[in-house]
Amino acid sequence: MTNSALIIGDNSEVILHFDLKLEDGSAADSTRVNNKPAKMVMGDGSLTKNFEDCLRGLTIGDKKAFKLAADDAFGMPNPDNIYHVDRTKFTADTPVEEGMIIAFAQPDGSELPGVIRSVAGHSVTVDFNHPLAGQDVTFDVEIIDVKNAGAD
Incomplete structure (x- = not known):
């Protein structure tokens, strides 16, 4: 298995910890509270394209903070x-x-x-809008594990 299999790309399954902060710096959510990392699959539609683009290219052990405008995070209230x-x-x-x-x-x-x-x-x-709809947020992520489709 080549090392490139551990880089986040299309269809990667990603396990990560994240801290989600609002513009004023207050904590909105964190996987660290219960020490239960989140699991997500790139391209399955559960994440916005911009959020996925921020994760793309990261690998195990990487830490990154990125700011997302409301449209790219939880959308605008409908x-x-x-x-x-x-x-x-x-x-x-x-x-x-x-x-x-x-x-x-x-x-x-x-x-x-x-x-x-x-x-x-x-x-x-x-x-019934997401409670964080309309808010700009900062995600602080730490990549725990990456599995790519077709790689074993």
Whole structure:
């Protein structure tokens, strides 16, 4: 196996630690908190092209920090992802307060988190945009392992 098989490229499976910081420097997320590195596959559509471009060419042991504009990180908030839900849809033991994040069951059995933006009478405004949508972020990554498709 050549060493180039360990360089991140198309279809690489990447295991990495990351620290995600907001523009003001506050921590938004980190894999180090629970010491559970993230696993991602280049080109599977889960990462934006710009994020993938920042990882491309890195190899095991590399550390890199890069700033991503909102469009390249979690996207911009989409008004179509904001819903008005009748208060009666929430169970009596579910306190509905501004800022709360509630998981909503989807038809396929998965759950989608929504942030309660406002409560007015019987109308509850729920925002299903990613909580970091619209924010510029800095990713601090450390590459733990790289596996390339076809390399063994």
